[in-house]
Amino acid sequence: xxxxxxxxxxxxxGLAAAVMAAPAKPxxxxxxxxxxxxxxxxxxxxxxxxxxxxxxxxxxxxxxGGADFAGALKAKIQAGQMPDIFVIEGAGxxxxxxxxxxxxxxxxxxKDTDLAFKANGKVYGFxxxxxxxxxxxxADILKKAGVDPASLTTRAxxxxxxxxxxxxxxxLGLDAVVSMAASVSGGMWWxxxxxxxxxxxxxxxKFDDTSVIQKALKGQLDDARFAQYAKYVQLLFKYADKNILxxxxxxxxxxxxxxxxxxxxHQGNWVDPNLKQLGVAFKIGYAPHAFLDVEQKGLYLFAPSxxxxxxxxxxxxxxxAFLAAMAGTAEGHDYMVNQAGMIPAFKSVKLQPKGQLSxxxxxxxxxxxxxxxxxxxxxxxxxxxxxxxxxxxxxQNPAKIDQFISDMKKAVAGLPSM
Amino acid sequence: xxxxxxVKVLFVLPCVFAFTMVILVPFFYGxxxxxxxxxxxxxxxxxxxxxxxGKVFTQPAFIHAFLASAAYTAINVTLVNxxxxxxxxxxxGNLRFRNFYRAGFFAPYLIGGIVLGYIWQFxxxxxxxxxxxxLSIEALQVSFLSRADSVIWxxxxxxxxxxxxxxxxxxxxxxxAIPASLMEAAKVDGAGYFRRVFHILMPMMANAFTIxxxxxLTTSFKQFDMNFTLTNGGPATxxxxxxxxxxxxxxxxxxxxxxxNRMAEAQAKAVVLFVxxxxxxxxxxxxxxxxxxxx
Numbered sequence: 001x002x003x004x005x006x007x008x009x010x011x012x013x014g015l016a017a018a019v020m021a022a023p024a025k026p027x028x029x030x031x032x033x034x035x036x037x038x039x040x041x042x043x044x045x046x047x048x049x050x051x052x053x054x055x056x057x058x059x060x061x062x063x064x065g066g067a068d069f070a071g072a073l074k075a076k077i078q079a080g081q082m083p084d085i086f087v088i089e090g091a092g093x094x095x096x097x098x099x100x101x102x103x104x105x106x107x108x109x110x111k112d113t114d115l116a117f118k119a120n121g122k123v124y125g126f127x128x129x130x131x132x133x134x135x136x137x138x139a140d141i142l143k144k145a146g147v148d149p150a151s152l153t154t155r156a157x158x159x160x161x162x163x164x165x166x167x168x169x170x171x172l173g174l175d176a177v178v179s180m181a182a183s184v185s186g187g188m189w190w191x192x193x194x195x196x197x198x199x200x201x202x203x204x205x206k207f208d209d210t211s212v213i214q215k216a217l218k219g220q221l222d223d224a225r226f227a228q229y230a231k232y233v234q235l236l237f238k239y240a241d242k243n244i245l246x247x248x249x250x251x252x253x254x255x256x257x258x259x260x261x262x263x264x265x266h267q268g269n270w271v272d273p274n275l276k277q278l279g280v281a282f283k284i285g286y287a288p289h290a291f292l293d294v295e296q297k298g299l300y301l302f303a304p305s306x307x308x309x310x311x312x313x314x315x316x317x318x319x320x321a322f323l324a325a326m327a328g329t330a331e332g333h334d335y336m337v338n339q340a341g342m343i344p345a346f347k348s349v350k351l352q353p354k355g356q357l358s359x360x361x362x363x364x365x366x367x368x369x370x371x372x373x374x375x376x377x378x379x380x381x382x383x384x385x386x387x388x389x390x391x392x393x394x395x396q397n398p399a400k401i402d403q404f405i406s407d408m409k410k411a412v413a414g415l416p417s418m
Numbered sequence: 419x420x421x422x423x424x425v426k427v428l429f430v431l432p433c434v435f436a437f438t439m440v441i442l443v444p445f446f447y448g449x450x451x452x453x454x455x456x457x458x459x460x461x462x463x464x465x466x467x468x469x470x471x472g473k474v475f476t477q478p479a480f481i482h483a484f485l486a487s488a489a490y491t492a493i494n495v496t497l498v499n500x501x502x503x504x505x506x507x508x509x510x511g512n513l514r515f516r517n518f519y520r521a522g523f524f525a526p527y528l529i530g531g532i533v534l535g536y537i538w539q540f541x542x543x544x545x546x547x548x549x550x551x552x553l554s555i556e557a558l559q560v561s562f563l564s565r566a567d568s569v570i571w572x573x574x575x576x577x578x579x580x581x582x583x584x585x586x587x588x589x590x591x592x593x594x595a596i597p598a599s600l601m602e603a604a605k606v607d608g609a610g611y612f613r614r615v616f617h618i619l620m621p622m623m624a625n626a627f628t629i630x631x632x633x634x635l636t637t638s639f640k641q642f643d644m645n646f647t648l649t650n651g652g653p654a655t656x657x658x659x660x661x662x663x664x665x666x667x668x669x670x671x672x673x674x675x676x677x678x679n680r681m682a683e684a685q686a687k688a689v690v691l692f693v694x695x696x697x698x699x700x701x702x703x704x705x706x707x708x709x710x711x712x713x
Contacts, residue, residue, distance in 0.1 A: 019667070068677060070677075071458075071677065074458045074459055077459055092679065093679075096458065096459050096460075096483070096679050097459060099459070099460070099461060100459075170617055173695075183564070183652050183653065184650060184652030184653060184654055184663055185563055185564060185648050185649050185650050185651070185652025185653055185665075186650070186652070241623065243543075243547070243561075246560075246561075246564045246653070247543050247561050247563060247564045247652070247653075372565055378678075379678075380677075380678040380679045381674065381675070381677065381678020381679070382678075384674065384677075384678070385479065385674055385675075385678060389654035389661035389662055389663055390650060390654070390661045392653055392654035392661070393653075393654040393655070393656065393661045396564075396653065397652070407660075409662055410660070
């Protein structure tokens with residue numbers, strides 16, 4: 001027992017000495033983020049940054065893959081362990097956490113990006129990456145079926161193309177034309193209720209035109225526009241693989257496309273690593289979600305999440321410097337593109353990502369004429385609890401389009417009181 | 419004497435402390451938050467009285483979750499206890515390898531609800547439809563989990579598979595505590611097997627029914643983990659002319675409300691769940707208690 005106490009005393013003395021001997025301004029930046037797929041790359045970059053900046057240590061904690069990140073962040077606040085850098089996914093979370101979000105308007109990277117998180121004219125969030133989507137297609141199958149992907153710019157063109165591919169399903173070895181999941185049970189409500197619905201909010205409009213969703217937030221649906229959109233959803237559901245649509249998981253959906261059992265995939269560029277893992281060798285491209293009667297050629301681009309800095313932390317300045325280095329240095333660019341495989345939201349980055357879909361998005365971004373994605377402006381829970389069940393029900397019976405329209409009209413009318 | 423009571427108090431203290439900190443304080447804190455507009459983070463909270471309680475009962479989704487929980491509980495209590503009792507009768511009978519069977523029937527209980535949910539999800543969504551296709555049986559080709567009218571039954575089936583073995587153990591202990599002479603005397607008097615079970619065994623083990631009904635009732639009403647992994651609340655169905663989740667039980671509805679940053683409203687729903695659960699389980703225990711036989 002006595003020896004125990006002695007050891008303890010010596011240890012604590014040693015610790016005290018070590019603390020006193022440390023450099024004058026040590027900063028340990030704590031970062032809490034939710035992209036599981038970039039965890040290793042980010043950890044390595046943080047270690048490298050620490051080595052290059054003596055006295056600075058960056059500790060990254062990752063929680064994601066369907067875990068309740070915002071819930072965990074709340075728990076950290078209650079425990080008095082708010083991280084210096086954390087992630088928000090939209091206006092809903094900004095409003096919840098705004099007491100802990102610093103104004104970043106004076107940061108050097110602000111003028112290098114179009115996708116920073118803004119509220120009341122000020123910049124509050126560092127865009128983690130550009131993500132985006134259209135309707136991904138298997139170029140080999142389309143070629144065999146005699147469909148030119150460049151022609152897919154109206155709903156009518158899709159109707160003809162889907163029918164043509166569906167007729168040759170057996171010869172092409174397909175289960176169905178489209179791989180799309182929309183079920184609540186498979187945890188895939190977001191494909192329909194968030195990403196597909198985003199076509200209605202932003203499709204065919206200018207990149208920063210939020211008029212349609214602003215109207216919805218006041219409880220109004222644009223009937224003529226929505227009628228066209230509903231027909232597009234009906235078309236997708238009609239030609240989708242029924243099992244995947246009604247209870248498939250993310251893996252079911254992606255692997256069906258990767259195995260060549262479906263010609264189209266309703267997913268964003270985040271599936272690139274999955275497709276690589278599944279050994280996809282065929283050529284892939286993006287066609288636009290063209291739901292209007294008039295031509296639409298753009299893809300949907302957005303920053304799905306932003307890094308925010310906690311102004312109440314003594315390390316806030318060091319945290320801002322860490323983010324600035326990520327956006328502004330060659331090491332930072334290398335990390336974002338080559339290590340983490342993301343499309344950076346900064347125009348000064350010249351590196352090219354490796355994934356086929358990411359490359360397609362980058363090309364579209366360079367070309368312009370793309371559409372914004374605004375579901376982050378909706379009240380929290382609207383996608384999962386309100387729109388999710390409506391799409392699930394429509395998927396069960398795609399003939400009931402009038403019911404779908406009236407359900408959505410009612411749901412949108414309820415948005416202001418959410 | 420005084421010294422002794424001090425010792426008693428000291429022994430009880432850690433338990434009382436832990437109980438106060440993790441049960442009592444959060445409970446009353448929660449009760450308070452259910453009457454505010456707290457969102458989980460904000461430092462300013464406003465007292466809003468019973469606003470949330472009035473609001474939740476106008477939401478079709480919540481009413482449906484409440485009714486679905488009640489239906490699930492009713493089905494589950496019946497199935498689990500019937501299956502547990504039947505298994506207990508089998509493995510207390512004259513049977514070779516009966517310890518092996520006891521262990522086998524109990525084993526599913528040892529698998530956690532999360533894992534179990536994923537295993538059965540695979541069976542329902544992939545294995546059974548594949549079987550249906552191979553045997554060309556139309557009814558099996560669509561997953562039971564994607565049909566709004568069968569999903570609650572599928573969940574109850576999985577829960578019975580998991581929980582019946584545990585309830586069986588309680589029944590076995592009760593059956594073994596009944597003097598063998600009673601059963602033998604009845605047999606000599608000419609009572610058949612079912613007569614002996616219904617008129618001697620069941621009344622004599624009424625206290626075991628009190629316990630197991632209480633356990634199944636409360637666990638079914640609070641069901642979350644298996645609900646979350648097996649069905650995730652899906653599929654959607656129509657209720658009071660609004661699309662709602664067919665298999666979203668109360669606990670999951672509370673969870674999803676909290677996840678949408680409506681903490682106070684979720685807390686109000688949790689209070690409703692608590693009150694309902696206390697009312698039903700008190701009624702159940704007092705009814706069952708009256709049927710117990712003094713030995």
